[in-house]
Amino acid sequence: MTIREAEGADRTVLVTGAAGGLGRAFALGFAARGYRVAVADRDLPGVEETAAVIADLGTGTELWAGALDVTDARSADAVAAEVATFGRGRIDVLVNNAAMYGNVTRSPLEQIDPDEWDAVMAVNLKGPWLMTKACSDYLPPGGRVVNLSSATVYSGSENWAHYVASKGGVIALTRVMAKELGRREITVNAIAPGFTLTDASLDIMGDQAASYGVDRGALRRSSQPDDIVGAALFLSGPDAQYISGQTLVVDGGRQFI
Numbered sequence: 001m002t003i004r005e006a007e008g009a010d011r012t013v014l015v016t017g018a019a020g021g022l023g024r025a026f027a028l029g030f031a032a033r034g035y036r037v038a039v040a041d042r043d044l045p046g047v048e049e050t051a052a053v054i055a056d057l058g059t060g061t062e063l064w065a066g067a068l069d070v071t072d073a074r075s076a077d078a079v080a081a082e083v084a085t086f087g088r089g090r091i092d093v094l095v096n097n098a099a100m101y102g103n104v105t106r107s108p109l110e111q112i113d114p115d116e117w118d119a120v121m122a123v124n125l126k127g128p129w130l131m132t133k134a135c136s137d138y139l140p141p142g143g144r145v146v147n148l149s150s151a152t153v154y155s156g157s158e159n160w161a162h163y164v165a166s167k168g169g170v171i172a173l174t175r176v177m178a179k180e181l182g183r184r185e186i187t188v189n190a191i192a193p194g195f196t197l198t199d200a201s202l203d204i205m206g207d208q209a210a211s212y213g214v215d216r217g218a219l220r221r222s223s224q225p226d227d228i229v230g231a232a233l234f235l236s237g238p239d240a241q242y243i244s245g246q247t248l249v250v251d252g253g254r255q256f257i
């Protein structure tokens with residue numbers, strides 16, 4: 001076992017929204033660090049494919065894949081219980097990645113459909129709360145929660161009020177959860193990625209995706225999913241044991257906060 005694989009030995013991670021995109025990249029990253037990996041999404045074939053991709057690496061990673069709706073407390077509770085059984089009674093790391101993102105309508109605030117506003121908040125803000133609540137009893141001392149926010153919170157990205165507000169709420173939720181779960185030696189942090197080239201991002205920007213924002217970055221290149229993975233591994237690993245309630249912007253230096 002390498003030093004990196006030892007980091008995740010006998011530790012279980014649950015990544016939500018792991019049918020593709022960043023969620024799949026996170027799952028692959030945790031597998032490479034030796035974690036037991038559980039992946040869940042409302043897209044069951046998608047997470048089964050993620051598990052198959054990891055299995056094909058031949059690293060012997062223990063895998064669990066299942067259907068999950070993060071807006072449904074019963075679904076959250078059922079998945080948490082199953083993953084805890086898979087994890088020998090523990091969920092050491094929860095990555096709240098599931099979100100409405102690429103399919104969120106971009107329109108001026110006057111034109112946002114109130115039903116869509118509610119749907120975005122239900123998945124992006126209520127979802128991380130419901131999942132953390134469901135997993136809370138299984139998070140041991142030393143446990144970690146990593147929430148996905150967005151650098152759009154700092155740029156105030158126009159015509160996306162519901163999405164941006166939901167991701168701002170994630171930062172606030174992260175701070176409250178850090179205080180409450182910190183009493184049990186559990187850290188809670190957020191990652192705020194900049195625009196990253198996932199399929200969902202391609203849905204939003206089409207042909208312009210590869211060059212979008214590149215000229216505003218300190219690093220003059222687009223962001224790939226693997227560029228975000230290191231932050232999740234760091235916040236979940238031994239080097240981040242005294243970091244909590246923080247939001248790490250990972251955007252190649254496009255925003256300075």
Ligand SMILES: NC(=O)c1ccc[n+]([C@@H]2O[C@H](COP(=O)([O-])OP(=O)(O)OC[C@H]3O[C@@H](n4cnc5c(N)ncnc54)[C@H](OP(=O)(O)O)[C@@H]3O)[C@@H](O)[C@H]2O)c1
Nearest residue numbers: 017019021022042069070097098099148150195196198200
């Ligand atoms: N890519 C970027 O540039 C970027 C930048 C900043 C932040 N982020 C954040 O990073 C995360 C991943 O982004 P991504 O680009 O990888 O997007 P993505 O591919 O759309 O990933 C989100 C996943 O969550 C799933 N999901 C949606 N509603 C769900 C629900 N109710 N229950 C369970 N799963 C649900 C989606 O399924 P469906 O596909 O079926 O909807 C999808 O598989 C998101 O939180 C996003 O807001 C992304």
